[in-house]
Amino acid sequence: MIFCLNLCEISAQSSSFSETNQELFQNIEKDRNVKIERVFIGSSFCSQYFINFSSWVKVVDFCRKKNIKITLVVPVFSESDLFIGKKKIDKILSESNEIIDEVTVNDIGMLSLFQAKKKLKINMGRLFFKDPRDCRVPAYTKLELSPQLLSCIGNQYLEKYNFNGIELDPTNEILNLSAAQPYNYSVAIHFPFCYTTTGNVCKFASIHKSIEKKFRPNTKCGMECLKIVDYYSGHVVQTDCDPTLVRIGRTLYFKNDNVTFFGKQPDRIIYFPFEEWRKML
Numbered sequence: 001m002i003f004c005l006n007l008c009e010i011s012a013q014s015s016s017f018s019e020t021n022q023e024l025f026q027n028i029e030k031d032r033n034v035k036i037e038r039v040f041i042g043s044s045f046c047s048q049y050f051i052n053f054s055s056w057v058k059v060v061d062f063c064r065k066k067n068i069k070i071t072l073v074v075p076v077f078s079e080s081d082l083f084i085g086k087k088k089i090d091k092i093l094s095e096s097n098e099i100i101d102e103v104t105v106n107d108i109g110m111l112s113l114f115q116a117k118k119k120l121k122i123n124m125g126r127l128f129f130k131d132p133r134d135c136r137v138p139a140y141t142k143l144e145l146s147p148q149l150l151s152c153i154g155n156q157y158l159e160k161y162n163f164n165g166i167e168l169d170p171t172n173e174i175l176n177l178s179a180a181q182p183y184n185y186s187v188a189i190h191f192p193f194c195y196t197t198t199g200n201v202c203k204f205a206s207i208h209k210s211i212e213k214k215f216r217p218n219t220k221c222g223m224e225c226l227k228i229v230d231y232y233s234g235h236v237v238q239t240d241c242d243p244t245l246v247r248i249g250r251t252l253y254f255k256n257d258n259v260t261f262f263g264k265q266p267d268r269i270i271y272f273p274f275e276e277w278r279k280m281l
Contacts, residue, residue, distance in 0.1 A: 001265065004038040006190070006272045008073050009045065009248055010226070011055050022062060024276055032271075039063055040270060042073035044106060044126055045198045045251045047081045048205070048221050050074065051088055060096045070096070073104040073125065078200070078218045086113075093120075102164060111161055121164035126190060133171035133194055135243040135254035144262065145172040150179035167270065169194040170256040178263025188268035192257035193246075202250045204228055225249035229278070248274065 005028065025036055041056050043049040063070050072092060077085040093100060102121035105111045106128065114122050129147050134140065147168055165186035168175065171194055180187050205221035206214035207228075213219070230247035246253050253274075 002268045003034040004270045005036045006040040006270045010277045040071045043075045047077045070100045071102050076107045123165040126167045144174040146176040170259045174260050176262045181264045186267035189266040190270045193253040196252040198251040
């Protein structure tokens with residue numbers, strides 16, 4: 001099983017990838033007794049984050065020295081940001097040479113775009129998988145889930161697109177991956193946080209804006225998400241359930257580090273060091 005470090009959503013600016021923060025690699029390898037073999041950069045959820053993040057230069061340099069491969073994660077771009085988003089992708093890929101050898105995409109448009117390029121391995125990102133997920137309903141979370149898209153990948157997508165892997169969230173305590181067993185694509189699980197919901201409106205981007213300009217979809221921002229997060233109690237009286245939801249940028253997450261796999265073990269763990277990152281701020 002390959003252990004990957006996910007720097008998406010939390011390490012955007014060059015200053016955030018200083019020598020001090022590079023200790024994150026060593027600490028995680030030591031504490032979890034693993035070797036980091038791949039790093040994920042970019043964003044699954046926010047086009048504004050992707051367009052503005054600059055730390056990729058230092059991450060590429062660091063990973064080149066350590067001989068660690070990188071996956072570039074591409075979000076869904078609005079029509080107004082598509083051109084600049086594609087320019088940013090081209091710039092990163094052209095200046096990173098062979099260190100970035102694969103991309104993760106989150107919509108059909110980008111899947112088709114990279115399919116045409118035929119230069120990089122392609123992963124289907126977590127936004128392709130829209131199975132229900134809600135930590136406030138423990139009766140559901142404890143159920144065994146077989147991700148619905150797995151049942152049609154072998155027919156619809158595998159025939160039309162040539163992709164390398166898929167990325168799943170820990171939506172339930174038991175994940176049945178049997179449907180992926182007959183195929184050659186790799187299966188990755190994001191750990192230990194599952195995204196609950198996301199959207200185009202960023203609460204944090206509105207902090208410094210006048211009242212008439214707050215809460216606008218895909219608004220320009222000052223990367224406020226790198227300085228603040230929100231925590232919510234998901235307490236539900238009927239079930240006596242009190243999970244914690246955390247808002248990072250546009251997205252709400254809950255922690256689920258107790259997952260059992262059935263039918264097939266994941267080929268990759270994509271570890272999101274959110275808690276370690278918060279301690280370093």
